[in-house]
Amino acid sequence: xxxxxxxxxxxxxxxxxxxxxxxxxxxxxxxxxxxxxxxxxxxxxxxxxxxxxxxxxxxxxxxxxxxxxxxxxxxxxxxxxxxxxxxxxxxxxxxxxxxxxxxxxxxxxxxxxxxxxxxxxxxxxxxxxxxxxxxxxxxxxxxxxxxxxxxxxxxxxxxxxxxxxxxxxxxxxxxxxxxxxxxxxxxxxxxxxxxxxxxxxxxxxxxxxxxxxxxxxxxxxxxxxxxxxxxxxxxxxxxxxxxxxxxxxxxxxxxxxxxxxxxxxxxxxxxxxxxxxxxxxxxxxxxxxxxxxxxxxxxxxxxxxxxxxxxxxxxxxxxxxxxxxxxxxxxxxxxxxxxxxxxxxxxxxxxxxxxxxxxxxxxxxxxxxxxxxxxxxxxxxxxxxxxxxxxxxxxxxxxxxxxxxxxxxxxxxxxxxxxxxxxxxxxx
Ligand SMILES: [Zn+2]
Numbered sequence: 001x002x003x004x005x006x007x008x009x010x011x012x013x014x015x016x017x018x019x020x021x022x023x024x025x026x027x028x029x030x031x032x033x034x035x036x037x038x039x040x041x042x043x044x045x046x047x048x049x050x051x052x053x054x055x056x057x058x059x060x061x062x063x064x065x066x067x068x069x070x071x072x073x074x075x076x077x078x079x080x081x082x083x084x085x086x087x088x089x090x091x092x093x094x095x096x097x098x099x100x101x102x103x104x105x106x107x108x109x110x111x112x113x114x115x116x117x118x119x120x121x122x123x124x125x126x127x128x129x130x131x132x133x134x135x136x137x138x139x140x141x142x143x144x145x146x147x148x149x150x151x152x153x154x155x156x157x158x159x160x161x162x163x164x165x166x167x168x169x170x171x172x173x174x175x176x177x178x179x180x181x182x183x184x185x186x187x188x189x190x191x192x193x194x195x196x197x198x199x200x201x202x203x204x205x206x207x208x209x210x211x212x213x214x215x216x217x218x219x220x221x222x223x224x225x226x227x228x229x230x231x232x233x234x235x236x237x238x239x240x241x242x243x244x245x246x247x248x249x250x251x252x253x254x255x256x257x258x259x260x261x262x263x264x265x266x267x268x269x270x271x272x273x274x275x276x277x278x279x280x281x282x283x284x285x286x287x288x289x290x291x292x293x294x295x296x297x298x299x300x301x302x303x304x305x306x307x308x309x310x311x312x313x314x315x316x317x318x319x320x321x322x323x324x325x326x327x328x329x330x331x332x333x334x335x336x337x338x339x340x341x342x343x344x345x346x347x348x349x350x351x352x353x354x355x356x357x358x359x360x361x362x363x364x365x366x367x368x369x370x371x372x373x374x375x376x377x378x379x380x381x382x383x384x385x386x387x388x389x390x391x392x393x394x395x396x397x398x399x400x401x402x403x404x405x406x407x408x409x410x411x412x413x414x415x416x417x418x419x420x421x422x423x424x425x426x427x428x
Contacts, residue, residue: 005042007069010062013043014051016082018107021056021100030061042071044089046082053082054089080111087122098153099143102132109133131157139166142173151176155183162190193220199264207257207266214256216269225260227269233258234268242270350375350385 039062043055052059053075062070077085087104090096096104108118115133119126135146135156142159145151151159155176159169168190176183197220204215218225227233234249235241242249246268249255254272259265270276352371376382 004073005071006074008045008050008072009069010059010067012050013045013059013070013072014049015056015059016051016053018083021096024057024060027057027061027064030057031064034058034061034065034067039067039070042073044085045072045074046077047074048076051082053077053085080108080113083107083111084121091122091124097147098132098156099135099147102135105129105133106136131160134160134163137163139163139169141170145173145177158184158187161187165190196220196262196264200259200261203259203264203266207259212257214269214271216256216258216271218258218261218267218269220261223262225258225262225267227258230271230273231256232270232273234270242273242276244276 039058041055041058043058044053045051045055046053055070055072059070083104087101087108090104091101105115105118105122108121109115113121115129116126119129122129135143138146138156138159142151142156146153146156151173159172162168162172172180172183172186175186180186200218204217207215216227216231218227220226225233233241234244234246236243236245249268249270252270252275254270254275256269256271258267258269260267350372352368352375372385376385
């Protein structure tokens, strides 16, 4: 500026009440230099009213330094010009904080200038102006954090994208102040979540339009769609769901749908889970029943086994004919439908040859009947036949020795004699 410099008394100069500066900062150093060399750079002052356009800090420092007057360049400025000059001056010196810049740009916009016009007047890019202006949309906490330097300007620029959600912005400001460098990612995720929620809402509306009877709002909880209390999702396997195929459930009066807040997938929902039996409880009851049956079966088998051993032990301790007969009687009483031809062990015990003689007119079973009747003619013979079949029936597999070995029981000689008069079972 090639204008004349005029010395003006500091008391006569006035400060604009629309100063954009947050604070003057430390002016002691400036005051000290003024004491020794005076004010090197003149203040820019509007003639009308001696309003300081540029030089607020210098004026304060001059007062502190005890100077009577300061060098000034006088000019006539409209308010718009005054703020433009101030902006240019400060931008050149890079002495404004981002928010102070934002407020300067806002003043100029208030005069009706477009961001492009503001940019060209103060000599910065339009996007610079737009970005700075956007900072003013941030909630106060975020603006303060920018000014204090705890929030980086790049982080603040990210937060601008979600400025319409001050609660979230404040949360992310706190996180950034705590040292997080993920602001950009957090904002990105918030925006994506918002998009998803929007898509889900749209899907819900669409479904309502299509005439879905009930559309239940679902909440996204750790990637899971969660219905409100008293309502359940329908899924054949999922824990806590009404376990049914969606197509099947859709036919019921408790049918409803919900939209997955994350994927916008349409999910079958049950609005009356009480109408369904609890499949988990049913399964547990069935398990319990099966367990009890198994226990009962085992106990039955154990009793039967014990029963048989008791018979043999009784016979061993007191091998009277009565006991042997009792064993036979009980064994045969269980043998409804028993056929002689099945009793190979019994026949072996009795020493009966099952081979039918060549040329005989009898068939095999007739021949067996004949031989058995022959043996059973005497009371002792009848006893032998009966007991042999009892043993066969009771321990249908293998020979008598093996059976007794497995039972851990050695019958006394007397018993063996009854059963094996020809010595079966006494050999090795
Ligand atoms: Zn249902």
